[in-house]
Amino acid sequence: MTLRATGIAVHFGALRAVDGVDLAVGPGEAVGMVGPNGSGKSTFLNAVTGVVTARGALEVAGRRVPLGRPGAVRRAGLARTFQTPQTFRELTCIENVLLADRDRHATGLAGAWLVRPAMWRRERERWARAVAALDRVGLADRAEQPAGLLSYGQQRMLELARSLAGEPAVLVADEPSAGLDDAETADLARLLRELPAQGVSLLVVDHKLDFIEEVADRVVVMQLGRVIASGLPAEVWRRDEVVEAYLGRRGAAGS
Amino acid sequence: MPGSEVGTAPVAAEPAARPARGARPPVYRQRQLHGVAAVAVLVVALALGVDSAFSYGLLHSWLVYSIVGLGFYLVFSLSGQFAFSQGAFFGLGAYASVWASEGRSFAWGLAAAVALTALVALAFAALVVRSDHFYFAIATLAFSHIALIVFRELEWFTAPGGEIVGIPKPDLFGHRFATGQDLALFLGAFLVAALLLTALIERSPLRREAVAFRDNRQVAATVGVPVLRLRLGMFVLGSTYAGVAGCLFAHKSGFISTESFALELGIDIFLIVLLGGAGSMWGPVLGAAFVVWMPEQLRFVGEYRALIYGALLVVVVVAFPGGLVGLVEAVGRWLRRGRGPGRPVGTGGRA
Numbered sequence: 001m002t003l004r005a006t007g008i009a010v011h012f013g014a015l016r017a018v019d020g021v022d023l024a025v026g027p028g029e030a031v032g033m034v035g036p037n038g039s040g041k042s043t044f045l046n047a048v049t050g051v052v053t054a055r056g057a058l059e060v061a062g063r064r065v066p067l068g069r070p071g072a073v074r075r076a077g078l079a080r081t082f083q084t085p086q087t088f089r090e091l092t093c094i095e096n097v098l099l100a101d102r103d104r105h106a107t108g109l110a111g112a113w114l115v116r117p118a119m120w121r122r123e124r125e126r127w128a129r130a131v132a133a134l135d136r137v138g139l140a141d142r143a144e145q146p147a148g149l150l151s152y153g154q155q156r157m158l159e160l161a162r163s164l165a166g167e168p169a170v171l172v173a174d175e176p177s178a179g180l181d182d183a184e185t186a187d188l189a190r191l192l193r194e195l196p197a198q199g200v201s202l203l204v205v206d207h208k209l210d211f212i213e214e215v216a217d218r219v220v221v222m223q224l225g226r227v228i229a230s231g232l233p234a235e236v237w238r239r240d241e242v243v244e245a246y247l248g249r250r251g252a253a254g255s
Numbered sequence: 256m257p258g259s260e261v262g263t264a265p266v267a268a269e270p271a272a273r274p275a276r277g278a279r280p281p282v283y284r285q286r287q288l289h290g291v292a293a294v295a296v297l298v299v300a301l302a303l304g305v306d307s308a309f310s311y312g313l314l315h316s317w318l319v320y321s322i323v324g325l326g327f328y329l330v331f332s333l334s335g336q337f338a339f340s341q342g343a344f345f346g347l348g349a350y351a352s353v354w355a356s357e358g359r360s361f362a363w364g365l366a367a368a369v370a371l372t373a374l375v376a377l378a379f380a381a382l383v384v385r386s387d388h389f390y391f392a393i394a395t396l397a398f399s400h401i402a403l404i405v406f407r408e409l410e411w412f413t414a415p416g417g418e419i420v421g422i423p424k425p426d427l428f429g430h431r432f433a434t435g436q437d438l439a440l441f442l443g444a445f446l447v448a449a450l451l452l453t454a455l456i457e458r459s460p461l462r463r464e465a466v467a468f469r470d471n472r473q474v475a476a477t478v479g480v481p482v483l484r485l486r487l488g489m490f491v492l493g494s495t496y497a498g499v500a501g502c503l504f505a506h507k508s509g510f511i512s513t514e515s516f517a518l519e520l521g522i523d524i525f526l527i528v529l530l531g532g533a534g535s536m537w538g539p540v541l542g543a544a545f546v547v548w549m550p551e552q553l554r555f556v557g558e559y560r561a562l563i564y565g566a567l568l569v570v571v572v573v574a575f576p577g578g579l580v581g582l583v584e585a586v587g588r589w590l591r592r593g594r595g596p597g598r599p600v601g602t603g604g605r606a
Contacts, residue, residue: 079477095463100478
């Protein structure tokens with residue numbers, strides 16, 4: 001399994017935001033995660049990416065990774081995007097992407113002071129990869145502009161480019177289509193659909209069901225911190241417990 | 256903070272940049288090294304041109320405070336750590352140097368100042384590694400107070416009451432830099448070295464990682480930036496600059512007491528960086544010049560000096576949020592106006 005989370009639990013005081021969730025994403029698989037607001041989707045993502053304290057066990061690309069350590073999770077091969085795009089506004093777009101490059105040789109003080117020729121050589125290679133990553137999301141012509149000048153949709157794309165530049169084994173995307181218009185959402189879906197074939201597994205949380213259906217092979221439905229259903233998108237939507245939990249009112253009105 | 260103009264200025268789209276052989280990634284196209292050379296020329300010109308002992312005194316102070324400010328630029332401006340400890344490390348460097356160079360060459364003192372400030376800074380940063388933002392600021396404040404007490408009480412290391420007089424002027428390879436001019440050139444060499452080391456950081460991947468860490472630690476960590484190493488490293492580095500400056504301060508003044516390193520110094524260091532312009536490595540150099548030179552120019556107003564100086568600080572900070580560097584840049588843009596499009600604004604404060 002590229003990503004295997006077992007018994008993930010996050011408690012905020014008495015509130016069990018995530019209450020023992022098991023989830024596995026296979027190689028080249030794209031899994032969608034849906035659920036009503038407050039069902040614990042984002043908290044689950046925060047738990048597996050090490051941003052909040054959680055209990056449970058986590059495996060990325062076959063390796064055990066300690067929970068609560070964002071750097072360790074990243075090194076193991078998991079990259080993420082955030083619900084609101086998190087770019088570094090004062091850095092240029094290309095610098096944003098360069099941050100994520102897996103080749104970290106000569107990025108520290110030694111690179112700055114002692115081994116500058118090696119640093120330049122590495123940096124040129126990193127630069128070429130970063131331009132390619134920006135090109136992939138259509139931002140190559142913005143490479144040297146501060147990220148703060150980008151539109152909301154472009155910031156999302158930049159964040160995605162940054163995540164992919166790290167050559168992750170699995171990409172975790174938290175509501176990637178939020179705030180995008182139809183054309184941008186279509187571009188995003190096309191980009192995400194290409195990833196599994198390129199060896200990047202996908203875990204996508206989103207509210208737009210048609211978007212999830214387009215991107216994901218399999219869907220997991222969460223409610224009140226637990227997984228209540230899992231299966232093929234078209235089939236899962238029809239299950240009673242899902243209709244009740246996720247589309248409660250419409251289900252009730254339709255029956 | 257740098258880039259306060261971000262989001263307001265339209266920037267012409269540049270064509271996609273492909274790295275050609277020999278081409279340099281954008282971050283290396285800045286002109287910091289020209290700036291370092293310019294400061295070197297300026298220091299030599301001032302050292303040769305100034306004639307009174309009083310002016311040499313101001314020049315020496317400017318050189319020393321620029322180095323402390325530059326260290327604080329690394330800690331505060333570049334990596335976003337609210338530290339009031341810079342003054343304490345300045346003091347630690349001073350006492351360590353006097354202690355280690357007694358009866359020996361200045362080089363011993365310098366080595367001790369570097370080693371001791373780096374070690375203490377590392378130990379302190381590791382101890383408070385879990386406190387962030389205001390809690391970190393309070394911890395550094397406490398550290399400053401403790402340091403002052405240690406300077407006063409630890410007599411075998413400092414002196415009774417922390418007061419030391421008759422510190423010899425610095426010497427190197429048998430030459431003692433005793434005249435105002437010699438001393439200015441000597442201190443100037445240290446400032447140029449400090450600027451060069453800082454410029455090399457500015458022109459390296461370390462800069463973007465520090466900025467990412469400063470602007471959002473959590474996201475930086477999830478992207479893969481080694482936040483812990485950056486945090487400790489930048490703090491130790493900037494504090495060591497302060498240690499070196501403290502060592503120079505002790506030997507150029509010939510006299511130190513704990514009062515030289517009280518909290519007021521920590522505030523002055525903040526002023527040097529903010530007033531000069533926190534977004535640029537040149538900010539501390541300009542800020543130190545202002546803080547050293549301006550109060551002396553206001554002597555003629557007599558008892559109202561503090562009042563007018565304070566008012567002037569407020570005016571500068573309010574009118575030029577980018578600091579004196581921002582002012583210089585604005586003047587530069589104004590001069591270039593009419594000569595075609597200038598450099599795009601909002602490029603992250605890399606003057």
